[in-house]
Amino acid sequence: MSKKPIRLTVNGQVYEREVEPRMTLVDFLRMELGLTGTHVGCEHGVCGACTILLNGRTVRSCLMLAVQADGADIMTVEGLASGAELHPIQQAFIEGHGLQCGFCTPGFLMAVYELLRDKPDPSDEDIRDMLGGQICRCTGYQSILESVRIAAEKMRASGATAA
Known part of the structure; x- marks a missing residue:
């Protein structure tokens, strides 16, 4: 399967990657970027463990493909704290x-x-x-x-x- 280029901003940092079109956003965050704070629970969008902010609104990252987030501004739980200071x-x-x-x-x-x-x-x-x-x-x-x-x-x- 051919990979597709994506560019997105996660927690204020810009990332450019080539991903398989079938890769979910939660898998992209966890496997490609190493941001494992976003959890994978039900993989059906029911439990909410994979909730992130995409362009300022909460979404279930297990229900979205990484290619659909191309150009988006994403905030994960890792983006809440400021260094060692908790939000x-x-x-x-x-x-x-x-x-x-x-x-x-x-x-x-x-x-x-x-x-x-x-x-x-x-x-x-x-x-x-x-x-x-x-x-x-x-x-x-x-x-x-x-x-x-x-x-x-x-x-x-x-x-x-x-x-």
Whole structure:
């Protein structure tokens, strides 16, 4: 199968590669770029573990081909922290005990990032709507809900943005 050239920006860095047209975006991120924070769960777009931001919106990277992302601006969970300093959302998940095994956490973090960027002071209903797109088999969701509340407060208090 002939490879296709793609060029995209991931976490602020431009990458040019030749990929097989059938390669999923999640496989490209993990295998070609070594960004293994984006997890592969169900491979059907249901669990949310592979959630990333593509041109500012959350997408399931297991449902998208890498060639479809040609020219896109992508942010993965690795793009949240600034060096050794965790993003307020990441810190809030630690403080609020919003993770246990951690497998679903990258997808949740990216979904929360989009939520707080669009709604810095979300209602519990807004948070629950966002939670509906992600699956966690460990926490029971209450600690995740609390972590999102903590993250929103941290970001408002510090003037930080999710943009």
